[in-house]
Amino acid sequence: MSTPKIFLLLLVCGLFVACGQDGPPPPPAMAPLSDMPLIPLPVEMADAEGALFIDLDAPSEWSEETIDARALAYLRENLPATGFPLTTEIDASLELPAGSYLLNVRPDGVSISAADADGVLNGAITLEQVMAFAGDSERGIFLPCGTITDMPRFAYRGFMLDVARHFMGMDTLKATIDRIARYKVNFLHLHLTDDQGWRIEIKSWPKLTEVGGLTEVDGTPGGFYTQEEYREIIDYAAARGMTVVPEVDMPGHTNAAIVAYPELNGTDKPAKPHFGTEVGFSTFNTDSDLTYQFIDDVVREIAEMTPGPYFHIGGDESHVTDHEDYVRFINEVQQIVERHNKQNVGWDEVASSNLANGTVVQLWAHPEYALRAKQNGNQVLMSPANRTYLDMQYDSTSRIGLHWAAYIEVDSAYLWDPAAIAEGVEDADILGVEAPLWSETVRSLEDIDYLVFPRLPALAEVAWTPQRQREWEDFKRRLAAHQEWLKSMGIGTYDTRVLK
């Protein structure tokens, strides 16, 4: 083509774009989809020509006819604009791991397909990030075209909140669920009972909350969830892709229950309310039928309200329970949980008993117990304290947190491989990764924000993205964008020195 012809063509195109009152404005210079700072990093991103223009003022025509109801509700709540074509599709013939999805951005709209509803929601969560990081102009947002094909490394990507040491009310809990949903966390483990407080109403043993619910660390007033509130949390979490895993920690960590019902006490010392943070001094009486009747009632009431498959029996730090008694107790309790049709989860010490077939062993301190679990055919949930404990301080200047396991800066939370924690325990033996937030020093949403962000995004990527695709420098680039995004939403994320 000759120069004048090219000039003419450009002029015509320019006029066409400039005059097109109804058409989209020309896309600004834009980073391709594959450069977007997404966390967790998707497995595959392919760029395509063009952009989708989202008019901020265009009315939304979304409906449950073409969009999965849960994804629709999530997006309506979280997107800045919904005036563009979107469809979702569940195609059970897609042979991908649970939670996988395909997200396709074209100039004429977005589609999400997945083999299951969790996959559709994960695609919607990715779309939320794509929109948050896309270039916007006065009139709207431009999304670069392309396809994301994504699947999780592990089936279980968890967060634990200790609501026993300090009680967290409904608003705090819901706000926490909103925050972590953005990182594709799909299990919410609630540590409901401990020495300092009992937080879940049990109708057949009412003093658990009437007495055991009153206290917390430092003597401030505690609190508890009614059964109605617990059900509300389950629904709220489910709407954001999370299954609740309730924990009743036993036979140790049971002082609050024993204060309420002294007949459960397995020590010679009378129990009194505990406001401190020492551990390992309480135990149920493992010889008494009443104890097992009690546990049966508690497990029954909680299991009836809990749609998820798991029931966490704790089992950690039972320092005043004789070992033989401990083993007998854990064996018995695993059976109670199974009779109520739940699968057991226990802290890694439970592997010193006879593990039931389905019991998941949550590694926190003892790799040898994880190996024992594997050898016995049981799955391991990875929560090594020196990598995943969100209650650990970042460094010695952190305003709250503990440091018995380690100081955990963001690089330390990111730079590890779950398959390299316990020799011989590999991906196929690992159910997933969970980041626990113990609350001895955590009292408010502000405190939660400070410890959870930005380490939770790092740990969410550990649980989701294949090890070979994770790269620290690239993660830092993406995390810097997330820090801005989190702050723009009013989330008090910690200003980590690794980004300075």
Ligand code: TNX
């Ligand atoms: C150890 S981890 C505990 C908890 C504490 C936590 C504090 C585990 C199974 N037990 O009782 O809250 O350390 O970091």
